[in-house]
């Protein structure tokens with residue numbers, strides 16, 4: 018009896034304690050916890066992470082009592098159960114700071130394979146603490162070459178290969194396999210893998226991942242990226258097998274020029290290491306080595322990025338990647354040791370995946386062929402499900418557009434064959450998706466199918482392939498063509514962000530052209546979550562930089578001619594700076610600062626008395642060139658000198674952020690000296706171009722990069738306006754001038770003129786291509802016209818993002834969201850409201866959370882709805898007749914804690930706004 022009541026008492030006390038404990042965990046006084054915990058350039062709980070010194074970022078909740086952060090604390094532990102009380106790797110302690118992004122890890126050194134757990138809390142503006150965040154984690158990949166016990170393996174496909182187009186060796190795709198036996202069940206398994214070439218791996222017949230074209234395209238002579246997969250669920254106790262399909266990809270495939278710094282004639286190879294932890298406490302590692310077997314007479318007989326695939330289903334070997342398969346007649350592989358001059362590093366951005374599927378909207382039959390129209394120019398592969406007859410070959414052709422007579426326009430693929438073939442081994446429906454190639458297309462043509470069957474739309478699906486990032490911003494307006502332009506910009510991005518930023522995705526090029534990247538970077542940062550994409554590619558740019566500072570034309574370098582081009586190589590200074598402005602990540606500038614300085618040194622080397630002599634693609638594809646050249650009419654020396662000054666200035670700004678005072682002064686002085694030389698050499702006393710052809714772009718460069726003395730500036734602006742007038746208010750700019758137009762005119766107060774150019778319908782203009790049916794941005798202002806047909810040049814990509822750089826101005830000025838300080842900690846919301854627009858809105862995920870601006874003008878009444886994310890601050894310029902009333906959330910405005918009227922300008926209110934959601938209304942002037 019006594020015992021029972023005693024027990025009851027204990028239970029009662031336990032219950033009470035538990036109850037009190039629960040209360041303690043959900044303390045009502047604690048603020049809502051931080052969310053969206055990310056590490057480094059935006060990774061969420063990554064596996065096989067690349068960096069043992071990550072940074073931490075989080076977002077504050079959008080709550081009434083949370084406007085700003087006054088302090089934070091980060092905890093890092095080797096096990097989740099140690100948090101929050103026993104963080105054994107790092108406890109930042111309470112740090113008084115409003116910084117909630119890019120905070121550097123400063124704890125115990127981390128090792129390859131280590132799994133790390135972390136959480137964070139913040140204190141708000143009133144010093145109130147939040148709850149601890151959820152626990153996030155990351156697991157490091159193999160960080161050093163020494164971590165690899167595996168060897169490079171593969172068949173010698175160079176031996177019996179033929180030479181194809183451009184005399185390039187055509188390597189047959191390989192199938193490689195290894196069976197192994199385990200004495201016990203496993204508790205964890207990691208597969209570390211990469212290739213020289215591109216691979217697809219399966220274990221026991223199951224696909225390890227849905228990644229495509231891995232490991233991607235890096236400077237293979239310096240760095241090859243590796244992938245890490247958790248394959249615990251794929252491995253059984255007892256018999257297992259691993260199978261790898263391997264093709265040339267970018268490493269040993271055909272690339273324009275075919276002269277890479279790495280030896281691209283070598284046969285593709287794979288490197289893989291499967292690390293297993295068994296239940297009995299032991300570990301086991303299966304590595305690629307001489308015990309593997311391989312063949313080249315599997316179904317995939319041919320696979321090239323430019324040229325397509327040949328798949329012969331007669332050669333299918335069911336179960337080849339399972340253990341029941343007999344590989345006794347397969348060949349032994351060749352083995353090569355690791356080369357320690359090439360570092361193996363975990364992939365530092367997202368792999369390529371099938372991100373979307375498009376269904377054909379129309380089909381047309383033409384003789385023995387059927388054409389599927391996806392009504393959207395896209396990049397990827399088709400999935401075909403087609404009835405066939407045994408022995409027949411299905412031919413799959415692609416085109417971005419049709420000729421007026423309905424035939425395929427493929428001249429612009431140039432030497433890229435871009436065709437897939439499937440050979441049927443039996444009658445009936447086949448299903449096939451190409452694996453080691455990709456195409457740029459809107460139309461798919463099938464021939465060779467069973468013609469007794471009626472073609473149907475579901476025979477083809479377009480799989481849209483790009484690096485696995487998400488949308489990051491939106492833009493929409495009351496104008497259909499402007500919305501189409503936005504859509505074309507976004508599709509240009511999707512199509513050309515397939516592991517590296519490319520010029521185009523369809524012809525025999527698809528390379529990391531630096532100039533194109535330089536102009537499109539900022540726009541891409543608005544539309545997509547591509548910080549890691551750029552950080553990764555910039556590492557390749559650093560690696561590709563030559564000893565004298567030259568940046569190759571394309572990165573990875575596929576030409577090896579060791580010279581840089583002005584406006585292209587300046588990607589080395591412009592992209593670090595512009596991306597820093599959008600992220601606020603100082604570490605990114607630190608990483609790239611040496612490269613910036615080296616590039617400026619190259620400018621110095623290529624100039625005489627500060628006037629540039631550098632080679633340049635110049636104002637590439639300027640319309641109506643007088644000299645009939647692709648490089649346009651603007652002087653190469655003028656362009657080079659302008660970029661020299663600009664790069665020096667950006668380097669000075671970077672030095673300033675990094676606290677390098679002396680270097681800041683040095684580069685500022687250099688910028689001023691070059692600007693002076695520029696002015697003297699190219700401009701007369703009246704701010705007019707002298708000694709060189711007078712072009713819109715020469716004025717744009719001088720004004721955008723601030724290269725003229727004060728007294729000449731206004732005249733130069735007038736001269737630019739005159740040049741525009743001479744061109745009947747149309748642009749005459751190519752790749753370098755176009756991205757500067759909007760900003761320069763805007764800074765001059767000529768927003769009306771920007772609207773004029775942007776809404777122009779006639780050639781050359783953005784809407785011109787839309788009027789001709791464009792669903793992506795084109796390489797040329799007149800790649801195609803309804804009256805004149807295709808541009809006769811075969812260099813005529815219909816998916817080339819460069820002119821999409823106008824997006825930056827659309828988001829920052831039409832919708833009006835711009836960073837006032839790097840990383841959007843201070844935001845400017847200042848929409849430029851003009852006819853023919855009646856409304857526009859944009860939203861953007863900044864490092865602090867979502868900012869949005871949405872305006873509407875109805876009969877002189879202007880309404881602006883905004884969201885300002887927590888831990889930021891916004892200056893809002895509200896267009897208005899300031900003699901009239903201003904409303905906030907429907908009520909007459911007067912200063913609140915959150916919104917203060919800073920000034921009334923003649924036609925706008927300037928408001929200072931704390932985080933939150935607001936609706937302002939005014940009467941327009």
Ligand code: RAM
Nearest residue numbers: 520521530532533634637
């Ligand atoms: C073309 C590319 C690219 C451009 C260079 C100069 O071949 O497509 O867009 O930057 O030339």
